[in-house]
Amino acid sequence: MKIMNKRTGLIALFVLAILFPLIFQNDYYTHMLTLSFIWAIAVYGINLLAGYTGYLSLAHAGFFAIGAYSLGLLTVKAEMNFWPALVLACLITSVVGLLIGVIALRTKEHFFAIYTLCVGYIIYLVIDKWDGLTGGVRGLIGINAPSNIGPITFETAESQYYLVLTFLVVVIFVIYRIVHSLTGRTFLAIRNSEELAQTIGISTMKNKLTAFVLSTFFAGLAGALYASFVRFIGPDIGSTAIMFDLLMYLLVGGIGTLSGPLVGTLMLVILSQNLQFLQEYRMLIFGPILTLIIIFYPRGISGSFFDWKRKRRNQTGNVLKPIKVEEG
Amino acid sequence: MFIETKNLTKKFGGLAAVNKVDFHIEKGKINAIIGPNGAGKSTFFNLISGFHRPSSGTVLFKGTDITKLPANKIAGLGISRTFQTTSLFEQSTVLDNVIVGHRLRTKSNLFDAILRTKRLKREEKACRDKAMEVIEIVGLTHASDKMVASISQEEKKRTAIALALATDPEIIFLDEPAAGINSDETQGLINLIKQLNQRGLTICLIEHKMSMIMNLADHIMVLNYGEKIAEGTPKEISSNDDVIKAYLGGSASA
Numbered sequence: 169m170k171i172m173n174k175r176t177g178l179i180a181l182f183v184l185a186i187l188f189p190l191i192f193q194n195d196y197y198t199h200m201l202t203l204s205f206i207w208a209i210a211v212y213g214i215n216l217l218a219g220y221t222g223y224l225s226l227a228h229a230g231f232f233a234i235g236a237y238s239l240g241l242l243t244v245k246a247e248m249n250f251w252p253a254l255v256l257a258c259l260i261t262s263v264v265g266l267l268i269g270v271i272a273l274r275t276k277e278h279f280f281a282i283y284t285l286c287v288g289y290i291i292y293l294v295i296d297k298w299d300g301l302t303g304g305v306r307g308l309i310g311i312n313a314p315s316n317i318g319p320i321t322f323e324t325a326e327s328q329y330y331l332v333l334t335f336l337v338v339v340i341f342v343i344y345r346i347v348h349s350l351t352g353r354t355f356l357a358i359r360n361s362e363e364l365a366q367t368i369g370i371s372t373m374k375n376k377l378t379a380f381v382l383s384t385f386f387a388g389l390a391g392a393l394y395a396s397f398v399r400f401i402g403p404d405i406g407s408t409a410i411m412f413d414l415l416m417y418l419l420v421g422g423i424g425t426l427s428g429p430l431v432g433t434l435m436l437v438i439l440s441q442n443l444q445f446l447q448e449y450r451m452l453i454f455g456p457i458l459t460l461i462i463i464f465y466p467r468g469i470s471g472s473f474f475d476w477k478r479k480r481r482n483q484t485g486n487v488l489k490p491i492k493v494e495e496g
Numbered sequence: 497m498f499i500e501t502k503n504l505t506k507k508f509g510g511l512a513a514v515n516k517v518d519f520h521i522e523k524g525k526i527n528a529i530i531g532p533n534g535a536g537k538s539t540f541f542n543l544i545s546g547f548h549r550p551s552s553g554t555v556l557f558k559g560t561d562i563t564k565l566p567a568n569k570i571a572g573l574g575i576s577r578t579f580q581t582t583s584l585f586e587q588s589t590v591l592d593n594v595i596v597g598h599r600l601r602t603k604s605n606l607f608d609a610i611l612r613t614k615r616l617k618r619e620e621k622a623c624r625d626k627a628m629e630v631i632e633i634v635g636l637t638h639a640s641d642k643m644v645a646s647i648s649q650e651e652k653k654r655t656a657i658a659l660a661l662a663t664d665p666e667i668i669f670l671d672e673p674a675a676g677i678n679s680d681e682t683q684g685l686i687n688l689i690k691q692l693n694q695r696g697l698t699i700c701l702i703e704h705k706m707s708m709i710m711n712l713a714d715h716i717m718v719l720n721y722g723e724k725i726a727e728g729t730p731k732e733i734s735s736n737d738d739v740i741k742a743y744l745g746g747s748a749s750a
Contacts, residue, residue, distance in 0.1 A: 342610050349609030349616060350623065353596040361583040367545065368663050369571035369600025378606060 185333055189326045198325045204437040205329075205336045206394050211417050211429035212339055213386025219424035220347060221379040222359030226411050227268065227284035230291030231384040233406030235261045235391025237295060240308040240401050250315040254392050261388025262381050269380035273373065276362075288411055296403035307402035311395050328397055335393060336430075339386060344426060346382075355379055359424075416454070420461055422468025431470050497556070498523040498698055499544065499575075499667065504553035506539055506722075513539040515722040516553070521667070521715075526693050527700040528709045530733075531719035532742060537702045538580065540719065541669050545577045546570040572600055576665035580672045582656045586645040590636055590655050593644055594627040597662025601626075623662075630661040633695075634688060650681040654688070667698040674705055686712055710734060718742065 189198045210232050218224045238257035242248045248256075268287055275283050295302050302308065314322040314331060322328050346352050354375050357365040362372050395401050404410070413436075421432020436454075443450045465472040499521040506514040514536045521527045529537050542548040544555055546567035554563045562570055584593050602623065608616040631640050634654040639647055644655060653673055660668050673689070674682045686708060693699050703709050709716065710730045718726040718733060720742040726733055733739055 345612060346606065346609045349612075350596075350599055350602055350604055350620060351606055351609040353592075354599055356585065356588075357596045357599070360585040363547070364579065364583050364659075366547075366567040367571055367577050367579075368597045368659060369568050370596075371566075371568050382606070 182337075186330075189329050195325045198329050200437065200441055201434075202325070202329045202332045202397060203394075204433050205332045206390050206397060207414065207417065207437065208430050208433040209336055209339050209393070210387045210390035211414050211421070211433050212343055213383040213390070214414060214418055215423065215425075215429050216343060216346070216355075216386070217379050217383035218418065219428070220352065220359060221355040221376060223273070223376065223380070224281045225272075225284040225380070225383065226281055226408070226415070227272070227288035227291065228383065228387045228414060229408065229411035230288035230406045231261050231265060231387035232391040232394070232410070232414075233291060233295055233401075233403070234264055235388030236395040236401045236405055237302055237308065237391075238388070239392035239395045240311045241301070243312055243396075244308060244310055250312065250396060251317075254314075254389075254396075257392040258385055258388045261391070262385045265381045265384025265388075266377070269377050269384070273376045273380060285408070285411075288406070289408060292403060292406040292408070295406055302403070305403060307400060308395075309400050311399045311401070313399070314396050332393055332397065335389065339389070340426070340430070347426065351375075351378075416458060418468075420458065420468055422470030422472070425468065425470040425474065428468050428470040432468065435469070497521075498558065499700075500556040501540075501544070502554045502556070504540070504543055504555065505551045506536075506543055506548055507551045512722050514543060514550075514719075517719070517722075517724050519717050519724065519727070521698060521700055523698050524693070524696060525698060525714040526689065526712055527698075528713035528716045529700065529702050529719060530704075530706070530709055530716060535719040536722040537719055538671060539722075541577065541671055541702065544570075545575060545669060568600070571663055571665075574664065574666035575669070576660040576663045576667070577669035578653075578656045578660050578671055578673065580675060582652045584644045584652060584655055584659070587643065589641050589643060590631065590647065590651075590658075591624075591627055591640040593655060594631060594658045594662050595623045597630075597659040598623040598626040598664070600663055626662050626664075627658075630658040633661060633692070634658045650677045650684065653677065653685065657688070657692075661692075665697070667700065668692070670699065670701040672702050672704065674703060674708055682708060 188201065192198070210228060214225065214228050235257050238260045239250075239253050242253035242256055243250060246253075272280060272283050272287065296304060298304070313328065316322070320327070322331055347355075354365075354370055357368070357370060358372055358375055365372055391405070394405070417432040417436050418429055419432070420436055421430065422428030440450060440454070443453060446453070461468065467475060497520050501517055501519045504514055504517045504519070505512060517540065529540060531537050539548065543550050546562070546565055546569070550563060554561055556562070557573060557575065562573065565573075602619040604613070604616040604619050607613075628637075628640070631637055634657050636651060636654050636658065639651055644652065647655070657668075657670070657673070670689070674685055677685070682705065689699060689701070689712060701709075701713075713730055716726075716728065716730060716733045717724055718736070718739050725738045725742060726736045728736075
């Protein structure tokens with residue numbers, strides 16, 4: 169019964185996502201939703217590392233920018249086709265991630281957060297100052313939309329929406345598989361206690377590095393999609409402001425849950441669009457909301473929702489099915 | 497000789513937490529390390545299980561030198577341990593906590609996870625079966641679906657032992673298994689340790705409760721200020737003058 173409800177709920181959500189552009193016929197909404205999906209992919213990457221492995225990286229806006237600039241430069245300057253450029257952009261980001269991860273993961277907790285914050289800022293600076301390659305503050309313009317796959321073109325807002333939606337669904341599916349596997353259990357064991365993980369024979373460095381590289385891969389993918397969707401990129405996409413936006417989406421949605429990144433990103437992007445008229449004063453509303461959520465719902469909206477449901481199920485005395493890893 | 501330490505020393509700054517300790521553990525026996533607070537017992541455990549690198553000296557396991565191996569490799573050889581304070585994942589069930597304990601005997605990787613290969617399914621089942629098996633051994637089958645946060649302190653200790661057993665060890669090091677539980681429950685744990693030993697598992701434990709040790713251990717080493725002051729059977733230890741002095745203070749006229 170329970171599974172049926174959950175499954176039908178997911179299918180309904182998916183159908184709604186597919187029908188959305190057809191119902192609303194509003195390019196502005198479609199555009200906004202596409203952008204949130206792209207951000208959500210990056211947040212899923214951060215979640216895999218911060219939520220499931222316990223390492224809060226603040227360098228991921230930098231990896232997002234590396235993905236975006238890789239795609240931009242490969243298609244604009246090297247005149248490469250979009251699809252191989254997309255694959256290469258993800259690979260480049262992962263390789264940079266691997267090199268940084270090897271060093272960054274020698275630190276823990278606050279030190280890791282501070283170290284990665286610095287790495288993120290350095291990536292931003294390199295993009296901003298390396299005029300010859302990246303165009304510096306002028307940014308990179310004229311990035312093409314994704315090229316055709318046979319008869320399918322990606323020129324319209326709707327087609328790009330579906331393309332990004334497809335990527336998002338695949339990313340969520342892949343992360344679902346990872347989290348619900350022995351690899352996911354290994355990540356969770358590391359998050360719980362690195363000492364204990366080592367005593368039960370887990371090579372913590374190897375697994376942390378896997379999680380780190382994977383999360384940079386997703387950040388790079390999001391960046392590459394962003395570049396081809398917005399068609400203009402500037403160094404600002406790698407700034408710490410973006411990093412803290414992504415982190416806010418994750419915290420509000422629910423860190424360490426599967427639905428959290430999507431819930432948080434959609435809610436906050438839509439909220440901030442609707443509060444556009446307040447301009448900079450928006451932060452006066454966001455600040456207190458974020459503080460309240462962190463204090464009262466440390467597991468975010470999704471996490472707290474599933475906690476509440478679990479508690480209610482226990483109280484009504486239903487036989488509890490063993491919860492696999494974590495719900496959400 | 498199953499496990500042997502030679503001249504094992506660990507210095508923190510100028511302080512020798514463990515000083516030139518020669519010790520051996522025989523296969524199939526229950527061994528114990530006792531000593532006053534701060535005697536270096538836990539440090540000694542950490543040296544053997546690879547958490548600290550010794551300043552000098554060697555650790556041998558079945559004749560091979562394991563002094564420089566990292567903790568996870570040592571676990572792979574069949575040396576397992578528990579901690580004084582159990583660091584289990586409270587927001588998860590007993591079963592889910594224990595399943596990952598068998599991970600080191602499995603090979604499936606990221607691609608198995610994404611593609612959900614046969615190997616992953618087979619290994620997941622192996623881990624689950626192993627977890628159920630060791631949960632039964634420690635007597636927690638009834639609680640396997642309970643959240644760790646909701647079970648008693650003694651059950652948490654048993655869960656931690658189950659997790660250590662899930663790694664398929666040949667020897668298990670227990671760091672104060674009876675700390676913080678009452679005497680009835682202590683008796684239950686003594687029975688469990690004896691039962692594990694009868695299954696052929698070699699055991700080495702640190703404990704403060706002398707009565708527990710004297711009933712349980714075949715072989716005891718006493719540490720004081722990082723140095724071995726006595727070694728032998730419970731009978732020999734309980735009549736050793738140095739040990740009595742160490743426990744009751746230097747001025748005691750025993």
